[in-house]
Amino acid sequence: MSKRHQILDSFKVKRSQADFWLNCLLYGCLGLAFLPITLWVASSANEQSRILHALIVLVMAIFTLVLYTRIDITEPLTLNKSARKTLFASYGLLLLSAISPYVIPPSSVYLNVIGSLLVIPAYCCGLASTVLFVFGRDLRRITYTATGTFCAFMLLSILMxxxxxxxxxxxxxxxxxxxxxxxxxxxxxxxxxxxxxxxxxxxxxxxxxxxxxxxxxxxxxxxxxxxxxxxxxxxxxxxxxxxxxxxxxxxxxxxxxxxxxxxxxxxxxxxxxxxxxxxxxxxxxxxxxxxxxxxxxxxxxxxxxxx
Known part of the structure; x- marks a missing residue:
């Protein structure tokens, strides 16, 4: 069975389950919360050709890894252990980033910078969780590789x-x-x-x-x-x-x-x-x-x- 049909068959089974739609709601809320940072990435890539080229090469490299790695889809559209951990990490880091301006004194410049940058690993954890939820836990190696590198890409882009x-x-x-x-x-x-x-x-x-x-x-x-x-x-x-x-x-x-x-x-x-x-x-x-x-x-x- 093709991977696309595996996901489609899993959706047909899970669409009648309340916890599936609850999980979709959690990911939907996460997507809305991260909409500004998604727009920022798109804007940076559009304005800076060097960032765009780096992003294109990164996508090509990830595609090459996928091409040369044997991938199996197991229990798609399931909040497996790996997806759950990264989802909790994403929400936790996002919460810390949101409250950091209120608990860190304005004089602590470096701590404030770190607090504001927490949204980037939160974003990447959210991406990892989404992929693991949709395609299953067996994609952990590729997923962690891609999102970890993408996190480095976003942090380094700020230093341009x-x-x-x-x-x-x-x-x-x-x-x-x-x-x-x-x-x-x-x-x-x-x-x-x-x-x-x-x-x-x-x-x-x-x-x-x-x-x-x-x-x-x-x-x-x-x-x-x-x-x-x-x-x-x-x-x-x-x-x-x-x-x-x-x-x-x-x-x-x-x-x-x-x-x-x-x-x-x-x-x-x-x-x-x-x-x-x-x-x-x-x-x-x-x-x-x-x-x-x-x-x-x-x-x-x-x-x-x-x-």
Whole structure:
């Protein structure tokens, strides 16, 4: 029997049971409570292409895990133990987030920030519970992997703005050091830091200026490679040390490939100024996907069906 027919047959049996509709009401209320954060995720993805690309890659990676993992649906549309635990966790974290402004003193800035961020793991617990309720407890491995990584994605997305300038500076310094090593004359500086003109980070290579813009900060490729490392760490059930090494590898690969992208663009630019934007996009696409494919291979992402 196909998985779709399993769920449909289960619905036909359970639709006459009061507890089934009570469970649906609990999930419906949870969905309404999380509507603002759902809209925020959609808005962030729409406004920031790097976040959208990271989200698309995350969905593709999860689909790949589903494709290469043997999945069985057992007792669908049932509030099994795993679904119940994550449902209670979601409501509990949501309640803590709601009451935290009233019990935490305004002077405790960090505690207030933590309290407001509790809504993100609450949201992901709600997603996990919904999947486990609909498809059954045997999807725990995939579900916890997907929602755990999605939680990391949402938390990291918040850091995009504050990390922009530090990452740009680091990308400029790394690229400048590499270019200096191959004999180029390099200067890195800030221009236009006035009340009317935002500061620009300029990398001067052999008298050719290159603006290290927000798109060059590497947040997109670093975020995505980091998310892949988190995804595979959870999926492979790594220990603490291996998990830290995997995450460090993901971040390092992101930095290296972003620096490589800047190097290639700077070296090709003088001879390809007429087609600069096309070259910029091609180099960016190749290095972006090259980083992600290498991250997947090095961290042992599945490439064939696994039990």
């Amino acid at each position: 703005a504050p990390l922009d300038w530090p990452l740009r500076t680091l990308a400029g310094k790394w690229s400048g050091a590499a270019l200096s090593a191959i004999g180029k004359t390099v200067e890195l500086g800030v221009v236009g830091n006035t009340a009317t003109e935002p500061p620009q980070l300029i990398l001067l290579v052999n008298e050719h200026p290159f603006h290290v813009a927000s798109e060059c900060n590497g947040f997109g490729v670093i975020l995505t490679s980091l998310l892949l490392s988190v995804l595979l760490t959870i999926y492979r059930r790594k220990g603490t040390i291996e998990a830290c090494l995997n995450i460090l590898a993901g971040i390092t690969l992101g930095f290296i490939f972003n620096t490589l992208r800047i190097l290639i663009i700077v070296l090709l630019a003088p001879s390809m100024m007429e087609h600069y934007h096309l070259m910029h996009e091609i180099v960016g696409t190749i290095t972006y996907w090259g980083c992600l494919i290498l991250t997947w291979i090095l961290l042992k992402g599945p490439t064939q069906t696994e039990a």
